[in-house]
Amino acid sequence: MREQHKNITGKNSGSSSALSDVIIQTKHVDKYFYDPEKFKVLSDINIQLKRAEFCSIMGASGSGKSTLLYLLSTLDTDYEGEIWIDDTNLKTLSKNQLAELRNERIGFVFQFHYLLPEFTVLENVKLPALKLARYSDAEIEQKALEKLDILGLRDQALKRANKLSGGQQQRVAIARALINDPEIIFGDEPTGNLDSKNAQMVTGILKELKQELKQTILVVTHDNNFAASTERIIVFKDGEVVEDKYNS
Amino acid sequence: MFKKLAKQNPTFRIALTHLLGKRRQTLVAMLGVTFGIAVFIFQAGLIMGFQTTFIDRTINTTANIRLFNEADKNRRSLVEEFDTAASHWTVVYSQKPKEVEPKIKNASYIIHDIERNPDVAGVSPFLAAQVIFRSGITQKAGHADGVDVRSEDKLFDMKQYMKEGDLLKLETMSNAIILGSGLAADLGAKINDNITVVSQKGVSLSLKVVGIHESGLTEIDKVRAYVKINTAQKLLNTDANYITDINIKLRNIDKAEELAKDFQRKYNCKSEDWKQANANIFGIFKVQNMVTYLVIISILIVSGFGIFNIQMMIIYEKMGDIAILKAIGYKDRDIKKIFLTESIVIGITGGLLGLLLGYIVSVIIGSIPINVNGFISVNHLTFNRDPILFVLAFVFGIIATSIAGYLPARKAAKVDPVDIIRGK
Numbered sequence: 001m002r003e004q005h006k007n008i009t010g011k012n013s014g015s016s017s018a019l020s021d022v023i024i025q026t027k028h029v030d031k032y033f034y035d036p037e038k039f040k041v042l043s044d045i046n047i048q049l050k051r052a053e054f055c056s057i058m059g060a061s062g063s064g065k066s067t068l069l070y071l072l073s074t075l076d077t078d079y080e081g082e083i084w085i086d087d088t089n090l091k092t093l094s095k096n097q098l099a100e101l102r103n104e105r106i107g108f109v110f111q112f113h114y115l116l117p118e119f120t121v122l123e124n125v126k127l128p129a130l131k132l133a134r135y136s137d138a139e140i141e142q143k144a145l146e147k148l149d150i151l152g153l154r155d156q157a158l159k160r161a162n163k164l165s166g167g168q169q170q171r172v173a174i175a176r177a178l179i180n181d182p183e184i185i186f187g188d189e190p191t192g193n194l195d196s197k198n199a200q201m202v203t204g205i206l207k208e209l210k211q212e213l214k215q216t217i218l219v220v221t222h223d224n225n226f227a228a229s230t231e232r233i234i235v236f237k238d239g240e241v242v243e244d245k246y247n248s
Numbered sequence: 249m250f251k252k253l254a255k256q257n258p259t260f261r262i263a264l265t266h267l268l269g270k271r272r273q274t275l276v277a278m279l280g281v282t283f284g285i286a287v288f289i290f291q292a293g294l295i296m297g298f299q300t301t302f303i304d305r306t307i308n309t310t311a312n313i314r315l316f317n318e319a320d321k322n323r324r325s326l327v328e329e330f331d332t333a334a335s336h337w338t339v340v341y342s343q344k345p346k347e348v349e350p351k352i353k354n355a356s357y358i359i360h361d362i363e364r365n366p367d368v369a370g371v372s373p374f375l376a377a378q379v380i381f382r383s384g385i386t387q388k389a390g391h392a393d394g395v396d397v398r399s400e401d402k403l404f405d406m407k408q409y410m411k412e413g414d415l416l417k418l419e420t421m422s423n424a425i426i427l428g429s430g431l432a433a434d435l436g437a438k439i440n441d442n443i444t445v446v447s448q449k450g451v452s453l454s455l456k457v458v459g460i461h462e463s464g465l466t467e468i469d470k471v472r473a474y475v476k477i478n479t480a481q482k483l484l485n486t487d488a489n490y491i492t493d494i495n496i497k498l499r500n501i502d503k504a505e506e507l508a509k510d511f512q513r514k515y516n517c518k519s520e521d522w523k524q525a526n527a528n529i530f531g532i533f534k535v536q537n538m539v540t541y542l543v544i545i546s547i548l549i550v551s552g553f554g555i556f557n558i559q560m561m562i563i564y565e566k567m568g569d570i571a572i573l574k575a576i577g578y579k580d581r582d583i584k585k586i587f588l589t590e591s592i593v594i595g596i597t598g599g600l601l602g603l604l605l606g607y608i609v610s611v612i613i614g615s616i617p618i619n620v621n622g623f624i625s626v627n628h629l630t631f632n633r634d635p636i637l638f639v640l641a642f643v644f645g646i647i648a649t650s651i652a653g654y655l656p657a658r659k660a661a662k663v664d665p666v667d668i669i670r671g672k
Contacts, residue, residue, distance in 0.1 A: 066670065075575060076666045096579050103577020110669055114572035118265045128576040130258045176576070188669070 023183065023216050024049040024072055029081035031067055031239075041067050042239045045081070051183075052214040054207070056227040059236030065220050066188055068236070072218065073106060073186045074098045085184075103131050107177030107185040107215075111192040113169040115176075117162035121153065124161050125175045132180050140179075147175040151205060167198030174205060178213075185209070187219035191226055203229055259582055262569070263589040266562050273558045274594060280551035281598025281645055282605060288544045288641040289606025290613075295540045296632035299533050306526055309404055309463045311372075311495035313508045314520045315358070317350045355491040358515050367498055367507060372399040374493035375480040381427075381473065382444040383435040390431055390471035392445055394480025403497040406461065406474075413439050413459025418476060425455040425479075429462035430470035445473075447483040455479070464626065548644060551598070552652035555591050559656035563587065563663075570660055571668035584661040591653020592646065599645035603638050 024047070031042040041064045049055060057065040070076040071083060074090055077098070083090045085101070093101065102108075115124045125144040129135065135143070148154045151171040156164060161172060170190065177185055187206070191199035203226050210217055219230070227233050228247065235243035267274045325340040352358065355373060362371050375394035380387055397419045401407055407415050411429055418424045425445070427437060437443055437457050446452045455475065462469055475483075481490050496511075498504060504521035512519040523530065563570070570583055610631040617628050 070666050070670070073575075075669075096581075099574070099577050099579045101577075102575065108572075108575050110572075110575075112568075112669075114568055114575075114669070116262070116265070116569050116572075118269055119261075123261075127258055127573070131577050131582070 021050045022048045023051045023053075023086060024218075025084040026068075026072070027082040027084070029068075029071065029079055029083060031064070031071065031079045040239060042071075042079075045241060047234065047241065047244075049216060049218060051216055052210065053232060054210040054217045054230045055219070055232040055234065056230040057218065057220045057234045057236060058222070058227055063236040064239040065236040069186055069188055069218065069220050073108065074102055103128055104180060105183050107180070107182040109170070109173055109177050109185065109187040109190040111189040113166075113173040115161035115169055115172055117160070119161055120158050121148065121161055121164065121172050122157040124172055125179055128176060129179045144175070144179055147178050148172075150178075151175050167194055167201065170194060170198070170202055171205070174202070178209070181213070182215065184216045184218070187217070187221075189221055189223075190219060191221065191223050199223065199226070259578075259586045260589055262573075263586045263593065266566060266586075267590055267593060270558065270562060273561060277551075277554040277558045278594050278598035278601070280554035281595055281649060282602040284544070284547040284551040284648070285599050285602025285641050285645045286606035286609060287547050288644065289603060289638065290609050290631075291540055291543060292637055292641070293606070293610050293631040293633060294613075294629060295536055296634070296637070297630040299536070300632055301626065301630045302529070305464050306529070307501060307522060309409070309465060309468070310522055310525055311403065312498045312501050312504045312522050313496040313511065314525065315352065315494040315496070315511055315515060315517050316492060316520070317352050317517050349490075350492050351486075351489075352491050352494060352515075352517055354515075355489065355494065359494060361515075362494070362496060362511070365507075367500065367503055368496055369499045370399060370403045370497045372396055372403045372495045372497075373477060373491045374400075374495050375477055375484070375491055376493065377447050377480045377483045379448070379483060380446045381431065381435055382446065383437050383441065386435050388431060388434050388471075390428075390473060392425070392447075392473050392475045392480055392483060394475055394477040396477055397474075400474075400495075403495060409461055409463050411460040411462045413457070415459055417458040418474060421456065421458060422476075423453065423455050423479065424458040424476070426459040426461050426474040427457055428469035428472040429460050430466060431473060432457070432460050434470065445475075445483065447485075449483070449485045451483050451485055453479065453483060544644070548648040551645075552648045555594055555649050555652040556656060558594075559587055559591060559653055560659075562590070563656055563660045567663060567668050570663045571665035574663070574665040575669065580661040583663070584657045587657035587660045588650070588653050591649050591657070595646050595649030595653075598649075599642050602645065603642060606641070607633070607638075 026045050026047045029042060029045040030040065033039045033041050045068060047068075057069065059065040067076070071079050074085075074093075077090070077095075085105070088101075090098065115121075116127070119127075122141070122144055125147060126140050129140040129143065130137075145154060145157060148157055151174060153168060153171055153175065156168060156172075161169065164172065170193070174190075185206075190206070191202050194202060203223075206217055206219070207229060209215055217230075219226070221227055230247065232246050233243070234241055325338075325343055327338050327340055331338060359371050359373060362368055373396055377392045377394065378389075379392045380389050397406070397415060401415060410426075413426065415426070418426055425443070427435070427443075432438070435443060439457055439460070441457045442454050443457060444452060444454050461472075461474065463472075477491075478488065481488060484490065496507075498507065501522065505523065508519040508521040508524075511517075573583060574580075610633065614629055614631045619627060
């Protein structure tokens with residue numbers, strides 16, 4: 001799948017470089033909630049995210065920003081309109097294909113870390129790579145240790161995940177999101193549960209990643225400081241994009 | 249190997265972690281399976297062992313094939329026979345069977361002929377007399393079986409079932425009798441006592457008890473005595489050729505049905521094989537087996553609920569794990585595999601323990617001496633420990649646990665990660 005994707009983008013970059021720059025694109029996306037009654041959460045969303053862009057989405061609670069994130073991340077498949085990642089319309093993929101796509105090309109950081117508490121830090125980081133099964137166990141372990149090193153957690157690798165502090169756990173979650181070198185990282189208020197010191201640390205890490213690994217990062221946040229450190233801010237209100245600006 | 253599997257295969261590792269995280273509940277679910285399988289081994293082994301014992305005893309004490317003669321009860325009346333015109337019909341009320349002696353004609357020739365058949369292990373002539381046994385003022389109804397001791401012993405291994413006394417004295421002494429153990433007890437008769445035997449024909453003989461015989465089949469031991477053939481003939485007031493039955497033992501009892509039909513045709517008499525003779529017992533066995541299977545199935549259902557229960561608990565507790573695994577690319581079938589693996593691990597370990605427990609319990613119970621005097625008399629319980637039984641029990645156990653584990657596993661696979669992650 002990845003090979004195919006490379007081929008097509010390689011071809012595209014010759015003829016129309018503008019298209020290959022865009023990694024995520026939504027076309028007239030509408031989304032409804034049906035419980036307790038039918039309610040339009042998102043209305044006519046048209047967004048383009050460029051490769052290696054570091055973007056934050058802001059807005060009040062219930063404005064639909066998280067909903068959009070889960071649509072883009074392929075976890076939620078119930079919407080109208082089209083979402084494209086590169087040249088693939090997500091609607092054309094089966095559930096299993098979506099799972100493969102997430103495994104290979106998407107990394108997640110949520111507000112809560114969602115580490116498996118009985119597993120060691122190292123094992124938690126390895127989980128997505130074991131699923132991908134592209135490398136041998138030894139190689140995966142090596143890569144996992146590298147990622148933990150980047151996040152300053154190498155010495156914690158063999159501890160059980162539930163023995164770590166909140167900030168450390170969130171950093172482990174970031175390492176887990178990076179293990180398969182995904183092109184896109186989605187964050188749902190990744191600093192929401194952290195104190196300001198840890199929040200700053202996580203913000204700094206994400207910025208570094210963007211610069212060093214050229215990953216596309218899209219983060220939903222309430223944190224103004226965090227948003228200010230990103231390249232682009234999209235603001236939501238009542239299910240619509242009301243502002244879309246680039247930080248200078 | 250276990251460790252390596254766990255390292256290579258994250259789903260297996262996660263499954264094991266879930267089980268170890270809930271040690272007590274896992275143990276309870278496992279013991280449920282263990283108990284179910286153990287009862288399976290014990291109960292089925294006991295019932296099958298009992299049935300085998302019973303069949304063995306029955307085969308040892310009754311003939312594989314019995315030839316006899318019987319009055320034709322549905323004989324057409326003479327009027328019907330001669331008045332065959334279709335224009336009218338006649339009715340004869342209260343027609344009695346024609347008096348036919350239940351004697352086998354040409355018995356000595358038939359015996360001689362059957363003895364030469366290669367399928368036949370032994371032949372013994374037989375003559376039963378309905379009699380009343382008297383000892384002092386005690387009376388018991390029963391039957392005195394006239395037998396040829398040597399051939400009867402060859403057929404039914406009478407020596408093995410002699411409780412007291414000497415079998416061969418029946419042949420050497422005139423006026424000797426061997427009593428069934430229950431009959432002897434009812435009469436209060438001991439070896440060397442004289443008892444009086446009175447037949448239907450009014451003949452009364454005084455016979456000396458030379459032995460006590462115990463077949464182990466209680467109902468039979470209460471009414472049967474053995475005498476020499478000519479004693480029985482005296483009791484029935486008949487001539488020296490009078491034989492009512494010919495008992496045949498075969499080398500292979502499965503041929504009984506087929507050979508019984510052959511003999512019936514060939515010697516112009518009635519025949520009965522051992523299965524027909526014990527048809528009511530086999531009917532009881534069928535009911536017994538059904539009850540056994542019902543008990544086993546209900547126990548397996550209960551242990552299935554145990555597994556269902558623990559699985560649902562784990563799933564509710566591990567919703568977050570399921571959600572994140574799905575988010576990082578684990579497919580629905582991977583999730584299903586995790587929870588099915590858990591059930592099957594419980595099933596396999598519980599099942600193996602159950603096989604062991606069932607075997608041990610059956611060995612222990614089987615070695616305790618007990619005296620049962622019911623349907624059959626035994627001094628210890630016999631168990632069937634056929635390997636097939638163990639395989640069957642294990643397979644049933646795995647099927648039950650897989651079914652019980654499948655429903656929760658499917659539920660886990662259907663968990664929507666967005667609901668869980670956004671709900672936190």
